Amino acid sequence: MTLASKGYAMPAEWTQQEAVWLSWPVDDPRHWGGAKQDLIWKKFAQIAAAISRYQPVRINAPGSAHPAIATACNIARTNPANLQLFDHPNNDVWCRDHGPIFIKHAKTGDIALTDWEFNAWGGKFAPWDLDNSIPQKIADSLSLPIYIGGMILEGGAIEINGRGQLLTTEAVLLNPNRNPHLPREETEQILKDTLGVTEILWLEKGIEGDDTDGHIDDLARFTNQDTIIACEEKDRESPNHPVLSANMTRLRNFHTPAGSAYDIVPIHLPQACEIPGWRLPVLPASYVNFLIINHAVLVPTFRQPKNDDRALGIIAEQFPDREIVPIDCLDLVQEGGTLHCISQQQPA
Numbered sequence: 001m002t003l004a005s006k007g008y009a010m011p012a013e014w015t016q017q018e019a020v021w022l023s024w025p026v027d028d029p030r031h032w033g034g035a036k037q038d039l040i041w042k043k044f045a046q047i048a049a050a051i052s053r054y055q056p057v058r059i060n061a062p063g064s065a066h067p068a069i070a071t072a073c074n075i076a077r078t079n080p081a082n083l084q085l086f087d088h089p090n091n092d093v094w095c096r097d098h099g100p101i102f103i104k105h106a107k108t109g110d111i112a113l114t115d116w117e118f119n120a121w122g123g124k125f126a127p128w129d130l131d132n133s134i135p136q137k138i139a140d141s142l143s144l145p146i147y148i149g150g151m152i153l154e155g156g157a158i159e160i161n162g163r164g165q166l167l168t169t170e171a172v173l174l175n176p177n178r179n180p181h182l183p184r185e186e187t188e189q190i191l192k193d194t195l196g197v198t199e200i201l202w203l204e205k206g207i208e209g210d211d212t213d214g215h216i217d218d219l220a221r222f223t224n225q226d227t228i229i230a231c232e233e234k235d236r237e238s239p240n241h242p243v244l245s246a247n248m249t250r251l252r253n254f255h256t257p258a259g260s261a262y263d264i265v266p267i268h269l270p271q272a273c274e275i276p277g278w279r280l281p282v283l284p285a286s287y288v289n290f291l292i293i294n295h296a297v298l299v300p301t302f303r304q305p306k307n308d309d310r311a312l313g314i315i316a317e318q319f320p321d322r323e324i325v326p327i328d329c330l331d332l333v334q335e336g337g338t339l340h341c342i343s344q345q346q347p348a
Contacts, residue, residue: 002193003147008103008112009196012162012222013292016348018111019084020051020293023095023134023342024061024069031092032334033278043332044093045069045076047298047339050325052082054294058346060095060134063087088137091130094337096217097121097154098131099344100138100146103195111347113139114194116149121212122177150190152178156215156341158191161222163257164198166191171205171214201254203247207231207240207269210284211336218286218337219247223265223318226256229288232266240269267314270302275334283333287311291339297322300329300338 025031025040032040051057057078061069066085073083092098100113115135120128139146159167172178173187182190188200206214220230230251233240251264273283291298297319301308308326316324329338 003103003112003114004193004196007106007108009106009164010101010160011104011347012160012225013345014224015162017055017294018346018348019056019058020291021058021060021095021099021138021344021346022048023088023090023093023099023131024059024065025093026090028092032331036331036334039331041072042076043329044342045072045078047327047342048073048083049076049078050296050298050327051293051343052079054296056082056084058084058086060086060088060090060099060137062089086137086141088134088141089130090134091128092120092125093335093342094131094154094156095134095344096156096337096341097212098128098134099155100135101149101153101155101158101195101344102346103147104347111144113144113146114149115139115146116151116153118154119152119178121154122175124211147194149194151182151187154212154215155344156212156217156337158195159216159221160195160197161225163225164196165201165257166195166197166199167201167203167220167222167228168216169203169205169214169219172212172216175213177213199257203250205243207243207284207286209280209282209336211280215341217289217340218284219244219288220251221288221290226260227263227265227318228254229265229267229315229318231269231286231288233269238272244269265314265318267311268307270304270307270311273302273330273333278334280334280336284336285329285333285338287315289329289338289340290315291343291345292319292322293345295322296325298325298327298339300333301326302330302333303328
């Protein structure tokens, strides 16, 4: 009997949340070139503080680091009543991808975890053993049931609308560096059986500089059951132009479960963010890597006032009942992701 047949499904991100999980930065000279550790700690503390204004923030980190993390969060004015530290050692910060994917029972409201294998986006960044153990640790700490997903899957690779549709990319889920033994049909069936969806909507691939091979949360996001906000690049000289144009064509041909076309809201990419000599010639900066929480949306900005303001306005129109909270993510994106990538919501 599948989880879906038992009544479980992954809720949409905009539904009520119990908490948001983060995995705290570890002291590793390979991360951010080894030169920004203090700055990145302050950034994570700022993000934790922003979340804590609305709901609990739960942090994976080795116990030995907890006092220093608590101090950093206190300096950032994190609400102490909403800060919860867990002795869950980790390799890296990308909790969206190595953390559990939570599911909820439609009738009882019971919460459970799904635990998918994590291999650092096709074996790119060893080690990942501690990250891969995070879902089980969270399940143990919360005394919640946990179910094995059955394949390699990162949370940033999927986007849910709460009406049975899942948006993803072929470049990630069908990549031989993830599940070479699984054809498209079997991949779709596992997602349907475990996350309670009935239809998979496929885009092709992602933007330049994306270590993940093309996660959906840098490309297109549901903002409600009938609307998708999607990245566009009008500069025909940009390598992202043909990719995003092809994705936009597919998006305009998708239909809601009711049979109507989706309302597609275009949003420009920021201007190219570059760090000379860094391993990523162009950083995968995207405004749709926002995080929806209770009563707010945290939105990445990139020190481009005109572009940032325009993006914040577009996103604010999509969430009229939530506060829009801009977070400078230019330093964060150096390692390949921003607010959505570092977080994982736990539904209420």
